Amino acid sequence: MYIWQKNQWQHIMQKRETLPHALLLRGCAGIGKQDFALELARSLLCKAPIETHACGECMSCLWFKEMHHPDFRMISPEDIESSDDAPKKKTAKKSQISVSQIRQLIDYLSLSQHQVNGYRVILISPAETLNVASANALLKMLEEPPANTLFLLVTNQPQRLLATITSRCQAIDMQLPTRQVALNWLEQQNLANAESLLDYAGGAPLIALQADADADLTADLIKQLALGAKLQPFMCATMLLSLGMELAIDTLQKWIFDLTTYKLTQKSQYHTQHISALQALCKSVNLNLLLGFQQKLVYAKKMANHPLSNEMQLENILLHYTKIFSAKTISTQF
Ligand SMILES: [Zn+2]
Incomplete structure (x- = not known):
């Protein structure tokens, strides 16, 4: 979690026991929404959270670190041309979440969860890359959500989501940090020209960091x-x-x-x-x-x-x- 997300984090954690079945994290690009969602998933799945944060040491946290937690799935646009011998080209970057990815998710959710009385967390990011078919398949799940399952949808472009999907989620507006907070953070990342990079990034610290790279x-x-x-x-x-x-x-x-x-x-x-x-x-x-x-x-x-x-x-x-x-x-x- 980034320093500018502290209040949002506390706000959600106060409702930790009574979270809705779907949250929509929305806001401009480059402010760490997906990282926030990952941290949230990790904390909710942790077996021995310290205050509101994942302990980093329990079996659940270790699974999460290896990205093979049995009660967590992350759905992102599929990489179609990921042939091993071809040099990895960004041009092959796939831009949509396919309906078959959502069907696999439905199959997975129809199995009982790994940990008794535990949570399952499904992260969908970026949610605007759902196409019509995959969005409709997801909608069916949101309409009749499986028990003990939290869907986290992350988007930079909420206007591109189906209104029926948005209405099934509780929206959380993620904000840009103030300029000073963003500058302090960038300086901690050893960015020499933080001011001009932050200008270029329109105030979004993670875009500034990427622009530097x-x-x-x-x-x-x-x-x-x-x-x-x-x-x-x-x-x-x-x-x-x-x-x-x-x-x-x-x-x-x-x-x-x-x-x-x-x-x-x-x-x-x-x-x-x-x-x-x-x-x-x-x-x-x-x-x-x-x-x-x-x-x-x-x-x-x-x-x-x-x-x-x-x-x-x-x-x-x-x-x-x-x-x-x-x-x-x-x-x-x-
Ligand atoms: Zn843990």
């Missing part, structure tokens, strides 16, 4: 994006994909947001270190096309979990990007 890749990407009409869509798509589709679109959105902001107000929110690149691009960018492109990204973000070819989709987006700059203006510049 991806710093080299992001720098290369910005170099490409700064080429404007001369960007190489195919090469750039490959680079973006290694971030995963959602983060790829997010990276583009931040760049386009700043390009628009700079064009209109000569300010930048996320790319304060790349003002000269933004300035140069603003001379040739067509504002109407830029706004149209922004809409395209909003749509792409909604589709980020759709099982289309992500690579093709990104190439298409980047080709579009090269067309929002007017070649004419560039040539008159020099």
Whole structure:
């Protein structure tokens, strides 16, 4: 559990004995909702919790550590192409929770639980990756929940869940930490430039941490994006994909947001270190096309979990990007 989740934790723990059968943890990306859910599961399954926390030493905690606790299941999008001899490519990252995964869960839950009078915890994350078929299969279970079972659903995009699923869960809104709390935490993680990374991450500390790890890749990407009409869509798509589709679109959105902001107000929110690149691009960018492109990204973000070819989709987006700059203006510049 992260320091900024303390109150939420206590709030849930007060109701430890009377928890509903399903909790929906929702809030923006990068604030540790899934880690919170895992910690909650661990604590509820622990045989000798210390105050409200898992002891870390009982059989249950050891099983949990090895991720094979018989009373715990985590359902996440399946990795389809996980062939052993192929190098692990993020492009193969599967983006949906399939109906067969939920059917397996139903089979598992129809067996009695391992520990007498114990709890079973099912973690579904990210819940917005349920497709229509798997969401409906899950709904049936939520409508007639098995005894002593807690479903934990985690989502960044609650608006994408079926309303019928949401209404069967008790929602818990997870908040962004305050800036100071986030900065203190990042400094404890030995981040040198915590302030600018936190700005880039829109205040979400775990995204800031990830941005630090991806710093080299992001720098290369910005170099490409700064080429404007001369960007190489195919090469750039490959680079973006290694971030995963959602983060790829997010990276583009931040760049386009700043390009628009700079064009209109000569300010930048996320790319304060790349003002000269933004300035140069603003001379040739067509504002109407830029706004149209922004809409395209909003749509792409909604589709980020759709099982289309992500690579093709990104190439298409980047080709579009090269067309929002007017070649004419560039040539008159020099
Ligand atoms: Zn324990």
